[in-house]
Amino acid sequence: MNFIGRPDKNRQNLSDESLIKLYQTSRDKELISELFCRYTTLVYGVCRKYLEDPDESKDAVLQIFEKLFVTLLKESPQVFRSWLYTVAKNHCLMELRKPGNIPLDQEIPEGIVESGEDSHPEKKEAMLQYLEQAQQNLPEGQSQCVRLFYLEEKSYKEIAEETGYSLNEIKSHIQNGKRNLKNQMEKGGYP
Amino acid sequence: MSQDEMLRKRILRYLSGEMPSKEARAFEEEMLEDPFLSDAVEGLQQEASLPRLQAELAGVDLALKHKGGRKSRMPYYSIAAVFLLLIGTALVIRLRVQETKEASPLASEQVDPMENEKAVTSEAMPEVSKKTIIKDKSDNPSEEKSIDALDKIVMSEEAISDASSGASNLPIQQKALNKAPERQEELSFQTEELPGKVEDLLINPDVADQLLAWAESIKETPTNISSGKILETAVPEAETKKKTESGVRMPVASSTEATINSSGHYERRLISGLIREGKWKEADQAISRYVKTWPDDKSIYILKSGLELKQGNKTKAIHYLKSLKNTPYEKEAKEFEKKIGG
Numbered sequence: 001m002n003f004i005g006r007p008d009k010n011r012q013n014l015s016d017e018s019l020i021k022l023y024q025t026s027r028d029k030e031l032i033s034e035l036f037c038r039y040t041t042l043v044y045g046v047c048r049k050y051l052e053d054p055d056e057s058k059d060a061v062l063q064i065f066e067k068l069f070v071t072l073l074k075e076s077p078q079v080f081r082s083w084l085y086t087v088a089k090n091h092c093l094m095e096l097r098k099p100g101n102i103p104l105d106q107e108i109p110e111g112i113v114e115s116g117e118d119s120h121p122e123k124k125e126a127m128l129q130y131l132e133q134a135q136q137n138l139p140e141g142q143s144q145c146v147r148l149f150y151l152e153e154k155s156y157k158e159i160a161e162e163t164g165y166s167l168n169e170i171k172s173h174i175q176n177g178k179r180n181l182k183n184q185m186e187k188g189g190y191p
Numbered sequence: 192m193s194q195d196e197m198l199r200k201r202i203l204r205y206l207s208g209e210m211p212s213k214e215a216r217a218f219e220e221e222m223l224e225d226p227f228l229s230d231a232v233e234g235l236q237q238e239a240s241l242p243r244l245q246a247e248l249a250g251v252d253l254a255l256k257h258k259g260g261r262k263s264r265m266p267y268y269s270i271a272a273v274f275l276l277l278i279g280t281a282l283v284i285r286l287r288v289q290e291t292k293e294a295s296p297l298a299s300e301q302v303d304p305m306e307n308e309k310a311v312t313s314e315a316m317p318e319v320s321k322k323t324i325i326k327d328k329s330d331n332p333s334e335e336k337s338i339d340a341l342d343k344i345v346m347s348e349e350a351i352s353d354a355s356s357g358a359s360n361l362p363i364q365q366k367a368l369n370k371a372p373e374r375q376e377e378l379s380f381q382t383e384e385l386p387g388k389v390e391d392l393l394i395n396p397d398v399a400d401q402l403l404a405w406a407e408s409i410k411e412t413p414t415n416i417s418s419g420k421i422l423e424t425a426v427p428e429a430e431t432k433k434k435t436e437s438g439v440r441m442p443v444a445s446s447t448e449a450t451i452n453s454s455g456h457y458e459r460r461l462i463s464g465l466i467r468e469g470k471w472k473e474a475d476q477a478i479s480r481y482v483k484t485w486p487d488d489k490s491i492y493i494l495k496s497g498l499e500l501k502q503g504n505k506t507k508a509i510h511y512l513k514s515l516k517n518t519p520y521e522k523e524a525k526e527f528e529k530k531i532g533g
Contacts, residue, residue: 012193037255041199044251045231052237054247061251062258085227155216157208174223 016080020072029069036065039081043088050092064091130185135177137184142177145170199248202232207241398530399508402497403463405523409490410456455485459494466498474498489518496527505531 011019011034023031036043043064047057064087077083131150135143148159149170156170165173192200204210205218222229238244458481465474475498481491496511509531515524 033255038194040195040251040255041202041235041248042195042227042231044248045202045234046227047234048237049230049234054238057234058247058251058254062254065255065258081227085230089230149216149219153216155212156219157215158212171219178223 017076017078020076020080023072024076027073032065032068032072035080036068039084043084046085046088047092050089051095056095060088060091060095064088067091126185131181134181134184138177138180141165141169141173142180145173146177146181149174198228202235203241203245205232206236206244398527399497399500400467401530402493402500402508402527403466405527406490406493406497407460407463409459409493409520455481455488455490458484459490462491462494463497466494466501469501471498471502489515490520493520493524500531 011031014022016035016038019031019035022028023035040061044057044061047060047064048054051057051060064084067087071087075083128150131146135147137143138146144163145159145165148154148162149156154162156167159165159170160167163170201218205215210218222232235244238247458477462474462477462481465471465477474494478491478495478498481488485491492511492514496508499505499511500508509528512524512528512531515521518524
């Protein structure tokens with residue numbers, strides 16, 4: 001039994017997907033609370049990014065949370081975390097786009113999220129090998145930041161000190177540089 | 192720490208710039224590979240003040256708790272338990288109030304000796320059941336009104352445990368106390384209705400302690416009990432004398448068995464200890480037994496006063512001090528009266 005304020009140890013150990021399955025059979029709302037509590041910070045951060053206003057962001061978090069009670073009765077996402085990211089993002093975009101309300105369900109094509117694709121260790125290794133040869137082909141800012149970040153393993157702060165770029169610039173150079181490299185690799189027949 | 196709490200801590204550390212470069216770089220790489228995390232950090236970064244960000248996040252947690260109900264939903268048995276507790280408390284308070292209202296002042300000496308004998312006899316029976324004791328009491332409706340229902344149960348149980356264990360393992364003194372006649376105990380030391388005053392709540396705890404210290408310091412032995420004849424049967428020697436004089440023959444048990452190492456002084460210190468420990472009910476019962484054992488010893492009023500004062504009953508405390516009039520303690524009692532009266 002779950003007393004007030006005492007988290008249930010068994011539930012805490014269940015995977016996101018198991019919690020959803022359990023919810024679909026038991027309809028116990030506490031399961032969704034447990035699930036959502038695992039991602040409060042992330043969801044709030046995403047809302048804050050898109051909506052900017054703290055109060056609106058908080059409201060959005062609560063709305064997303066409430067939607068889960070209904071949506072998760074019907075849907076069984078393969079990877080809840082990625083799915084939740086899409087749901088959160090779409091909710092914020094919908095809020096920004098108001099009054100053009102599109103039903104939530106239709107807005108979430110499963111698997112659209114590029115989650116963890118690059119984190120595959122073999123792909124990452126291949127990319128790093130390619131990086132040494134190909135980084136010269138990148139625009140200067142991207143080349144510099146990608147080299148410092150991936151090859152010299154420096155943090156954004158250190159790169160900023162060295163190059164004078166702002167943290168946001170560095171982040172964007174690295175993201176774009178990474179995408180360009182990936183495209184080049186694919187063109188050049190790399191896996 | 193939950194998954195989310197750990198992540199939150201990490202993000203806040205990263206944003207604060209406290210993270211060492213190596214760790215920061217690992218976190219940044221993680222962000223590059225995880226757009227959810229990257230977006231979230233970007234969003235949280237919009238708030239430049241970290242304390243404000245923390246407050247924002249705490250606000251979200253709180254709102255979720257209210258909405259989600261996971262932590263606000265109370266199981267039925269919890270509600271039931273709280274409800275029962277409330278009823279129980281109300282009952283105890285009611286009984287206490289009733290007790291105060293119905294009580295008569297220090298009635299121990301007015302107890303009918305026959306009653307006393309009856310009680311002692313029933314106590315002495317090896318198998319005393321709860322039922323018989325209660326029945327015994329209810330046979331005398333005239334006295335029922337002064338019997339507190341709660342005490343009745345407690346004391347019946349005491350009698351049962353006493354009877355079943357044969358009281359053989361108890362120290363002699365304790366044995367004697369347990370064997371004290373019940374009715375007398377119930378009647379003795381109950382207070383008359385005294386008007387409660389607001390200042391009753393404002394008590395200087397030191398005065399109560401001083402009272403207790405005074406009671407402890409009194410060395411006199413209340414009656415000539417050192418012979419040890421009394422406690423075995425719980426019939427005080429003084430009382431026995433009195434009753435013998437009045438023609439009522441009291442059962443005097445084998446006094447030779449008892450090796451008494453106690454005195455009124457020891458007893459008073461024992462009671463004082465109970466009061467200091469906050470064991471008020473036990474202290475009250477012990478005082479009642481004391482009064483039965485040594486009805487002529489007025490020094491016990493000091494402890495009774497201290498007990499009342501400890502419980503915040505200023506008026507009652509003064510009332511008991513006043514009872515020390517025409518005793519060797521009169522002068523000091525008056526000083527205490529003044530102290531308590533403020």
